[in-house]
Amino acid sequence: MVFGILSNNEAKKERKGWMKQATEGPCNVPKPGVLDFINKAKWDAWNALGSLPKETARHNYVDLVSSLSASSESSIQVTPAADRKQPGSDALVVTSQDGITTITLNRPDKKNALTTQMYHDIMLALEAASKDDSAITVLTGNGDYYCSGNDLTNFTDIPPGGVEEKARSGAVLLRDFVDRFIDFPKPLVAVVNGPAVGISVTILGLFDIVYATDRATFHTPFSHLGQSPEGCSSYTFPKIMGPSKATEMLVFGKKLTAREACTQGLVTEVFPDSTFQKEVWVRLKAYSKLPPNAMRISKQVIRNTEKEKLHAINAEESNILRERWLSDECMNAVVSFLSKKAKL
Numbered sequence: 386m387v388f389g390i391l392s393n394n395e396a397k398k399e400r401k402g403w404m405k406q407a408t409e410g411p412c413n414v415p416k417p418g419v420l421d422f423i424n425k426a427k428w429d430a431w432n433a434l435g436s437l438p439k440e441t442a443r444h445n446y447v448d449l450v451s452s453l454s455a456s457s458e459s460s461i462q463v464t465p466a467a468d469r470k471q472p473g474s475d476a477l478v479v480t481s482q483d484g485i486t487t488i489t490l491n492r493p494d495k496k497n498a499l500t501t502q503m504y505h506d507i508m509l510a511l512e513a514a515s516k517d518d519s520a521i522t523v524l525t526g527n528g529d530y531y532c533s534g535n536d537l538t539n540f541t542d543i544p545p546g547g548v549e550e551k552a553r554s555g556a557v558l559l560r561d562f563v564d565r566f567i568d569f570p571k572p573l574v575a576v577v578n579g580p581a582v583g584i585s586v587t588i589l590g591l592f593d594i595v596y597a598t599d600r601a602t603f604h605t606p607f608s609h610l611g612q613s614p615e616g617c618s619s620y621t622f623p624k625i626m627g628p629s630k631a632t633e634m635l636v637f638g639k640k641l642t643a644r645e646a647c648t649q650g651l652v653t654e655v656f657p658d659s660t661f662q663k664e665v666w667v668r669l670k671a672y673s674k675l676p677p678n679a680m681r682i683s684k685q686v687i688r689n690t691e692k693e694k695l696h697a698i699n700a701e702e703s704n705i706l707r708e709r710w711l712s713d714e715c716m717n718a719v720v721s722f723l724s725k726k727a728k729l
């Protein structure tokens with residue numbers, strides 16, 4: 386690792402310097418006045434890097450962010466990739482009963498944020514569910530959240546190929562992950578047991594039914610995070626709710642209540658939190674007794690005409706995100722979250 390352990394303030398100034406060098410090249414602006422302490426400190430950090438190439442600065446910037454995550458002196462606790470939950474661990478629980486296969490996100494202490502391993506495990510679970518003898522597949526969460534979206538510490542796990550390689554492999558994983566939802570052959574139901582954020586919201590447009598507790602909210606803060614829509618939401622959301630409502634969500638990050646999401650067509654039905662689990666499971670058990678082949682074929686009739694288009698949109702969104710993940714805006718948002726300075 387390029388950097389040792391720095392105090393929070395030192396790290397912040399140093400980070401700014403590396404970030405400016407990585408995005409704008411060598412310092413090219415006049416030195417701020419002596420009384421402009423903050424900007425002068427940032428300028429000093431940038432100027433100190435001389436003519437260091439942008440690419441080197443970018444690598445070092447990422448190393449600094451990673452070292453911040455790993456530092457025992459910082460307030461950030463990041464589980465090293467090697468220690469993250471492995472396949473077959475309890476971060477994802479899959480059960481099959483009464484003709485229903487249920488995939489449960491099970492990191493309640495982290496609001497069910499999705500680690501890289503969980504994306505892989507969900508794909509495996511969907512693959513298995515598509516072939517098992519269940520009639521319906523359900524995705525839900527354990528605890529007070531449905532899912533807080535992509536685990537932002539995924540960004541700190543930089544491979545030897547550097548940040549570009551990380552962005553490239555992330556885009557491939559994202560595309561594969563979303564493709565599984567596009568192609569899933571059986572009725573797919575989201576049981577949204579609490580707030581939903583980011584990718585856990587966008588992929589709802591690819592589900593067949595979305596049931597939500599009245600405690601749930603739906604939030605896609607992509608601009609705040611320097612990112613852009615995924616999960617085919619750039620197509621499904623305008624189609625479901627109209628372009629202007631979709632823009633409020635996907636561009637301006639408007640958070641919807643469950644009832645608003647239902648009015649706009651993203652959610653099928655909202656239930657009172659006190660009876661949510663009971664009512665939803667009674668309903669699903671009844672549906673699961675319907676002839677499975679008829680349900681599968683009816684889903685195909687409804688969905689298949691759009692599959693090709695959805696795959697193309699998924700590919701395009703994933704490519705755009707690959708670029709976004711390398712942007713200054715995105716790196717800053719991740720650093721802010723990891724430094725505990727920002728929450729949604």
Ligand SMILES: CCCCC/C=C/CC(=O)SCCNC(=O)CCNC(=O)[C@H](O)C(C)(C)COP(=O)(O)OP(=O)(O)OC[C@H]1O[C@@H](n2cnc3c(N)ncnc32)[C@H](O)[C@@H]1OP(=O)(O)O
Nearest residue numbers: 494495496498533534535536537538558559583584728729
């Ligand atoms: C293959 C790659 C595909 C990538 C696809 C891209 C997808 C885009 C997205 O999904 S964008 C959405 C990203 N998510 C966020 O930005 C959410 C960040 N989290 C928060 O803002 C808040 O945690 C909260 C509003 C969800 C909940 O706030 P609350 O105060 O109720 O709870 P805490 O903040 O104390 O959370 C408890 C612990 O959980 C950790 N955590 C929550 N969400 C995430 C997350 N997305 N990534 C990483 N960690 C998360 C949080 O840090 C707390 O941890 P701690 O107890 O160790 O402090």
